[in-house]
Amino acid sequence: GGSHWTYEGSYGQAHWPEKYPDCGRQAQSPLDIQTDLVRYDPSLPPVEPEGYRNPGSGSLTLTNNGHTVQLSLPEDLRLHGLPSIYSAAQLHFHWGSSKDRAGGSEHRVDGLAFPAELHVVHFNSEKYANLSVAKHQPDGLAVLGIFLEVDSVENPAYNHILDHLDRITYAEQEVAVAPFSVRELLPAHLGHYYRYNGSLTTPPCYQSVLWTVFRQPARISAAQLEKLQKSLYSTKDGKTPSELLVGNFRVPQFLNQRVVFSSFP
Numbered sequence: 001g002g003s004h005w006t007y008e009g010s011y012g013q014a015h016w017p018e019k020y021p022d023c024g025r026q027a028q029s030p031l032d033i034q035t036d037l038v039r040y041d042p043s044l045p046p047v048e049p050e051g052y053r054n055p056g057s058g059s060l061t062l063t064n065n066g067h068t069v070q071l072s073l074p075e076d077l078r079l080h081g082l083p084s085i086y087s088a089a090q091l092h093f094h095w096g097s098s099k100d101r102a103g104g105s106e107h108r109v110d111g112l113a114f115p116a117e118l119h120v121v122h123f124n125s126e127k128y129a130n131l132s133v134a135k136h137q138p139d140g141l142a143v144l145g146i147f148l149e150v151d152s153v154e155n156p157a158y159n160h161i162l163d164h165l166d167r168i169t170y171a172e173q174e175v176a177v178a179p180f181s182v183r184e185l186l187p188a189h190l191g192h193y194y195r196y197n198g199s200l201t202t203p204p205c206y207q208s209v210l211w212t213v214f215r216q217p218a219r220i221s222a223a224q225l226e227k228l229q230k231s232l233y234s235t236k237d238g239k240t241p242s243e244l245l246v247g248n249f250r251v252p253q254f255l256n257q258r259v260v261f262s263s264f265p
């Protein structure tokens, strides 16, 4: 592939700014959200997804891109309740390894990481034609961040993704997935969230993202988390040695001059 970055090692996150200068700027993501520094903004309305329960009749494409597993989403899934209307582009995950039990999420709250995090990427469709154009603009993207925590029961919504991982074991493989309610991947309560201006958490780290990180996590079973941690390789089919795709999270970035707002007191 064209991208030449990793999470660890010689091309790891400490080196991203050398090839991708925006990764060294002052409004980067993710953050460790320190709740005693968060400012309550009572004017922040609930996030309202439109069309997420019924994402069309065409199939969705699930891809192992070597950095994550990503599901394409139709543009007629829209987010309301943000400063602009944003259309969905894709969702993907960040997670840890099954050996190293600590961490996996990108955002943290008061130093606490979750085992994984779901990102639903949207672009500002009131102002821009598509994701490729919007990602360069300061008001171009909106990403929903959803913490995943382990529960005693399986979350059937996540099987619409997890059941297909065995068909995209290697980087650059993709598979068609039948449409399902993407709303069910999100937590029940969309009224309580953290909001701040930040960046893509991978190179090229453009500072174009309005982040919404929900306070309430979504829940999956230990077996479902293990499926995410053990099914995918970051290397292409036939390449040796193969490398398990784990630990694909960036460490927290400095807050600098920014303020994190909350929609709840």
Ligand code: SG7
Pocket (backbone or CB within 6 Å): 067, 068, 070, 090, 091, 092, 119, 121, 135, 143, 199, 200, 201, 202
């Ligand atoms: C993942 O995270 C991919 C990227 C994504 C990046 O590596 O899902 O998506 C594509 C299309 O390559 O970058 C522009 C974009 O969505 C960063 O997204 S994130 O900040 O939400 N983690």
Ligand code: ZN
Pocket (backbone or CB within 6 Å): 092, 093, 094, 119, 201
């Ligand atoms: Zn992400």
